[in-house]
Amino acid sequence: MLTNERILQTLKNINDPELHQSIVDLNMVRNIKIDGTHVSLDVILTIQGCPLKAKIQQDIEQALKEIGASSVSITFGSMTEEERRNITSSLKTQNATEQGMPKMLLPESGVTFIAVTSGKGGVGKSTVTINLAAALARLGKRVGILDADIYGFSIPAMMKIGQKPTMIDQTAIPVISHGVKVMSMGFFAKDNQPVMWRGPMLNKWIRNFLTNTHWxxxxxxxxxxxxxxxxxxxxxxxxxxxxxxIIVTTPHYAASHVASRAGVMAQHTKHSILGVVENMAYFESNGEKNYLFGQGGAEKLAEELHSHIIAQVPFAQPEENTGSSVYDEDSVIGEVFTHLAEELIY
Incomplete structure (x- = not known):
């Protein structure tokens, strides 16, 4: 038999796709009415034009029909400013300490932070970041990417992300792509305009990305x-x-030479080095490897840093013409990053 209590209990299992909290706990479900086996209700979204409204509607209809509803009518509305402020306050409590420190930085958070760096641009640092993140997500890990390259942001374009983060008051909800939560300055720069900031502003935005993003x-x-x-x-x-x-380089001596500075800086700041990733290591044709950028640079870099090479990534085009730089799981490069992710996990 359909009752208000049973409907609420059922809908309690449905999460807001962005906040990942129960739509009942968020007080989004209101004005339930039952007429025989027909159910009507209001769903109050956090913002007008919520991009995942269709997903919420589909989940509600399916859940209620499973408990006996023959038809479901949903009227959508949006929260008042005061209601949004209350949610933002709740999210900030979840995300930061009373002193404003991001809770994910506390040891008990269990978050593993991996900074991907290089000595110079153009060696594939962002390619390594997004493909390692996607591989970790495929292995069942909860993964986020913070595009901290404020001047040279490229993650949204490389992952073919066409939407912007949802903003609830001053809190951003990361965009999810390939199972990975993504936050980047690229979402906020208009028309690919350059960011022209000095040190203090850079620090502020990195801290904002950690504190005011609901990861x-x-x-x-x-x-x-x-x-x-x-x-x-x-x-x-x-x-x-x-x-x-993770230090990214190519086999070329110049790339590995400047990459050693990033590695030495990591050592000076007491960051542990997981290893060196050699990108564009070779091009394979008819079973023969061609070393377009030479050989030995990554080995020399790893030796200088008292580390080791953890992956060698060959040249390859994504198998599907999707415009994304995330390689398919079954591709040669996809397999390289799967092995790397497994090594990091196990």
């Missing part, structure tokens, strides 16, 4: 750092002393 529960947060040893790298080292680093 939810994460196992891993990957930070795509700008190349080199500038302000952002220094700030991240100070804010996240427990972060581990």
């Amino acid at each position: 939810g529960e994460l196992d891993y947060l990957l930070l795509d750092l700008p190349p080199g040893t500038g302000d952002v790298a220094i700030d991240v080292a100070a804010m996240i002393p427990q972060a581990q680093e």
Whole structure:
């Protein structure tokens, strides 16, 4: 038999797709009316034009029909400013301490921070970040990417993300792509305009990305750092002393030579180095490997840093013409990153 209590208990199992909390606990379900086996109700969304409204409607209709409803009518509305402020206040309590420190930085959070860096641009640092994140997500881990390359943000374009984060008051809900939560300055820069900031503003935005983003529960947060040893790298080292680093280079001597500076900086800031990833290591044709950028640079870099090479990524095009730089799980490069993710996990 359909009752208000049974309907609420059933809908309690449905989460808001962005906040990942029960729509009942968020007080989004209101004005339930039952007429025989027909159910009507109001669903009050956090914002007007919620991009996942259709998903919420589908989940509610399916859940109620499973307990006996023959038809379901849903009227959508949006929360008042006061209701949104209350949710924002609740999210901030979940995300930060009373002193404003992001709770994910506390040891008990269980989040593993991996900073991906390089000595120079163009060596594939962002490619490594997004493909490692996607591989970790495929293995069942809860993963986020913070695109900390404020000047050279590229993660949204590389992951073919066409939407922007939902904003609830001053709190951002990350966009999810390939099972990974993503936050980037690229979501906020208009028409690909350059960001022209000095050190203090960079620090502020990195801290905002950590504090005022509702990351939810994460196992891993990957930070795509700008190349080199500038302000952002220094700030991240100070804010996240427990972060581990992956150094990305190509086999070319010049790339590995400048990458050693990023590695030495990691050592100076007490960040542990997980290892070196050699990108564009070779091109394979007819079973023969061609070393377009030479050989030996990554080995020399790993030796200088008292570390080791944890992956060698060959040249390859994504198998599907999707425009995304995330490689398919079954592709040659996809398998490389699966093996790397497994090594990091196990």
